[in-house]
Amino acid sequence: MRINLSPFNQLLDLLIPLRCIQCGTIVETQDGLCTACWPLIPFITKPFCACCGLPFDFEIEESALCGICSHKQPHYSTARSVFCYTTESKNLILKFKHTDSIGSAPLFAKWMARVIEDVDDPLCIPVPLHWTRLFMRTYNQAALLAREMATLKGWTYDPSLLIRQRRTASQGHFSKEKRRTNVRGAFKISDSKKPLLQERTVVLVDDVFTTGATLTACSKALLKAGAKEVHAVTLARVVRSRGLEI
Numbered sequence: 001m002r003i004n005l006s007p008f009n010q011l012l013d014l015l016i017p018l019r020c021i022q023c024g025t026i027v028e029t030q031d032g033l034c035t036a037c038w039p040l041i042p043f044i045t046k047p048f049c050a051c052c053g054l055p056f057d058f059e060i061e062e063s064a065l066c067g068i069c070s071h072k073q074p075h076y077s078t079a080r081s082v083f084c085y086t087t088e089s090k091n092l093i094l095k096f097k098h099t100d101s102i103g104s105a106p107l108f109a110k111w112m113a114r115v116i117e118d119v120d121d122p123l124c125i126p127v128p129l130h131w132t133r134l135f136m137r138t139y140n141q142a143a144l145l146a147r148e149m150a151t152l153k154g155w156t157y158d159p160s161l162l163i164r165q166r167r168t169a170s171q172g173h174f175s176k177e178k179r180r181t182n183v184r185g186a187f188k189i190s191d192s193k194k195p196l197l198q199e200r201t202v203v204l205v206d207d208v209f210t211t212g213a214t215l216t217a218c219s220k221a222l223l224k225a226g227a228k229e230v231h232a233v234t235l236a237r238v239v240r241s242r243g244l245e246i
């Protein structure tokens, strides 16, 4: 994951040393992590479910689906995540979510842009927060990631197309079924933006894929309002066999 530096960035590096986003050690490249922290982050690599991106523990053909997706295809066409949510990686998410450490957004967006499937000129849309929560938290981390991804890829970014129309309870300790009912019908498309969505491919961005309930509810609303297909991308993914549950 080497990134070529522009002369301007090389100059910046001389003036402000880059630090590992995990431990704070000074690093020499823009990869974001020091050599000690890098191997501790469980980046997701193939093989994984062709639809939801669930990593498999065994070699299998690329088109293989996991049990859940072969039982019932999700509303999104694909979902991809950068790393599994584990003790080591959760710090990156929590720092980004609950403090003002938003400087990592461009780096995270770069990682996310690498894992998404090839999509042609999509609308890039974040999973929205309800305005009351946005007011309390001051920023939507999914929107920061979506905006950075859109800038990086030259996509259209639209944070106001998808709306969270009712405040949902925090999904914290809900079961999979409870998460599904909690977000059912929680999202809608802004009436004035509906024409922009017709027959468009959407890249839907969130920070964490937990059970997929939120991404499913958003995808359902987007498809019903006229989107052609939805590709979801998140920074982290909860994988039961590989780490923490949230």
Ligand SMILES: [Zn+2]
Pocket (backbone or CB within 6 Å): 020, 021, 022, 023, 024, 025, 033, 034, 035, 036, 037, 038
């Ligand atoms: Zn480090």
Ligand SMILES: [Zn+2]
Pocket (backbone or CB within 6 Å): 049, 050, 051, 052, 053, 054, 065, 066, 067, 068, 069, 070
């Ligand atoms: Zn799957």
